[in-house]
Amino acid sequence: MSEPLTPVDRAYVTVLRIEAILLSLPFIIGALVAEVAQVIFAGAFLVPVALLAMLLILMVPLRRYNARGYDLGEDRLRVVRGLLFRKDTAVPFSRVQHIDVEQGPLERAFGIGRLVLYTAGTHNASVSLPGLKHEVAMDMREAIRAHVKRETL
Structure with a gap:
């Protein structure tokens, strides 16, 4: 059996979340533009993009943190x-x-x-x-x- 792993610093989660926000921002802006232009019915772009961005920002960084040691x-x-x-x-x-x-x-x-x-x-x-x-x-x-x-x- 191998030695227990030392976790990385908790601030790493915050850095990963900020990186995820910066990555998501262009997609959210694009979805907002599509909503304002009324390309398709209301919420067709913004809702899925916002849900995916929330998952990317809130859950993925925490999972990546827990998977590293x-x-x-x-x-x-x-x-x-x-x-x-x-x-x-x-x-x-x-x-x-x-x-x-x-x-x-x-x-x-x-x-x-x-x-x-x-x-x-x-x-x-x-x-x-x-x-x-x-x-x-x-x-x-x-x-x-x-x-x-x-x-x-």
């Missing part, structure tokens, strides 16, 4: 993600080439970041772990870097 072991990082298709990736520290901590504008506003490990090879050469508190991501980067440095000495 990680385990930082002695010699590897395990990242689990996916709603329909689960992906469980273990990256041995001995394979790590370099490590980044990234933040987009929304992530920076909410104090979270993304840890990215780059490994040797071309297929799946990077593993990303979004939704970490920025400080946690920085600490994880330093811990992994120290482990890699010990192995190369």
